[in-house]
Amino acid sequence: MERASLPPTVAYEAGAVRIVDQRELPHRLVVLELHTCDDVSRAIRDMAIRGAPAIGCAAALGLALAAKAACALPPAESAAAVRKAADLLKAARPTAVNLFWAVDRVLGAIGDRTGPEAANAAEAEAVAMLEEDVRVNHAIGRHGLSVLSPGCAVLTHCNAGALATVGYGTALGVVRAGYEAGVVRHVYADETRPRLQGMQLTAWELSLDGIPVTVIVDGAAAWLMRQRKIDVVIVGADRVASNGDAANKIGTYALAIVARKHNVPFYVAAPTSTIDMNLPSGDDIPIEERSEAEVTHIDRIRLAPEGVHAWNPAFDVTPAELITGLITECGVVAAKPAALAQLHRERSRQHRGRA
Numbered sequence: 001m002e003r004a005s006l007p008p009t010v011a012y013e014a015g016a017v018r019i020v021d022q023r024e025l026p027h028r029l030v031v032l033e034l035h036t037c038d039d040v041s042r043a044i045r046d047m048a049i050r051g052a053p054a055i056g057c058a059a060a061l062g063l064a065l066a067a068k069a070a071c072a073l074p075p076a077e078s079a080a081a082v083r084k085a086a087d088l089l090k091a092a093r094p095t096a097v098n099l100f101w102a103v104d105r106v107l108g109a110i111g112d113r114t115g116p117e118a119a120n121a122a123e124a125e126a127v128a129m130l131e132e133d134v135r136v137n138h139a140i141g142r143h144g145l146s147v148l149s150p151g152c153a154v155l156t157h158c159n160a161g162a163l164a165t166v167g168y169g170t171a172l173g174v175v176r177a178g179y180e181a182g183v184v185r186h187v188y189a190d191e192t193r194p195r196l197q198g199m200q201l202t203a204w205e206l207s208l209d210g211i212p213v214t215v216i217v218d219g220a221a222a223w224l225m226r227q228r229k230i231d232v233v234i235v236g237a238d239r240v241a242s243n244g245d246a247a248n249k250i251g252t253y254a255l256a257i258v259a260r261k262h263n264v265p266f267y268v269a270a271p272t273s274t275i276d277m278n279l280p281s282g283d284d285i286p287i288e289e290r291s292e293a294e295v296t297h298i299d300r301i302r303l304a305p306e307g308v309h310a311w312n313p314a315f316d317v318t319p320a321e322l323i324t325g326l327i328t329e330c331g332v333v334a335a336k337p338a339a340l341a342q343l344h345r346e347r348s349r350q351h352r353g354r355a
């Protein structure tokens with residue numbers, strides 16, 4: 001494919017949700033137009049759109065579409081339709097808390113309103129969330145500079161980049177800021193079996209920006225660290241529990257163990273919307289299991305022997321003790337209950353101040 005420039009991963013234009021279809025990358029840059037809440041929920045489930053912040057923003061817009069479609073209904077029916085749409089969106093994927101956070105935030109903006117007033121409030125909130133996401137990611141990038149050493153090589157897993165957010169990325173936001181500042185020298189991207197987000201998405205978006213990237217198979221990370229080729233590991237997260245345990249793409253936990261063994265710092269970059277203060281620990285995070293075919297097949301070709309089953313958890317949980325720190329839009333904090341409680345108190349105070 002020709003060198004392309006990356007449009008926003010999620011956008012709202014002329015009453016439609018526009019998403020970059022991640023199933024087509026890196027071969028084709030396809031932008032899908034979604035006109036209904038059902039379309040959005042299906043796109044999240046089928047991973048046309050993926051990555052915690054991106055699915056949160058898409059779901060917020062999906063709910064705005066539902067509120068608009070319910071505009072002409074009598075008030076009680078319009079409110080019921082919006083509630084039903086919110087439930088549908090929340091059922092699309094279970095692990096990323098941003099999805100639930102975003103839907104609840106739009107419901108909060110709607111409040112007791114119904115009809116066109118509800119639709120306008122939902123649309124305004126969802127659109128504001130898109131702009132906020134990019135701002136937050138730039139702040140994560142700026143704070144992340146403090147964990148980078150001059151000339152460092154970064155290892156990342158899955159895709160926590162522009163394609164997993166509205167733009168710029170979380171873990172890759174730190175990489176971008178570090179590259180712009182001249183401190184990141186090289187990025188290694190785990191290919192990330194089974195869906196290959198590292199090879200197909202991370203490697204693609206970094207090369208688009210001219211950032212040097214090398215893909216490795218997931219099993220090569222330990223050997224690479226053994227050779228002292230990695231200075232820091234930075235990954236994203238789908239949900240961080242209040243004790244600092246973090247759920248992210250399957251394979252992240254193994255990477256954290258390997259990083260500890262080789263004394264390589266291991267950071268999780270995530271917006272505060274990914275922290276779920278309602279969950280005491282990572283044991284309580286629901287882990288999505290996806291179809292066996294994602295493991296047994298590649299490009300619809302079966303590679304596993306007929307009759308053999310596969311187990312396909314989409315995420316795992318890295319215990320807080322293996323996490324050097326969390327890079328958030330408010331700064332780098334320890335993955336510890338007291339630090340997260342303090343961050344939560346400060347965030348709540350700021351929100352109350354703004355309301």
Ligand code: MRU
Nearest residue numbers: 050051052158160164236237249
């Ligand atoms: O299954 P995916 O591709 O949605 O999983 C994505 C990840 O695990 C990302 O690392 C996470 O959502 C953070 S994105 C900024």
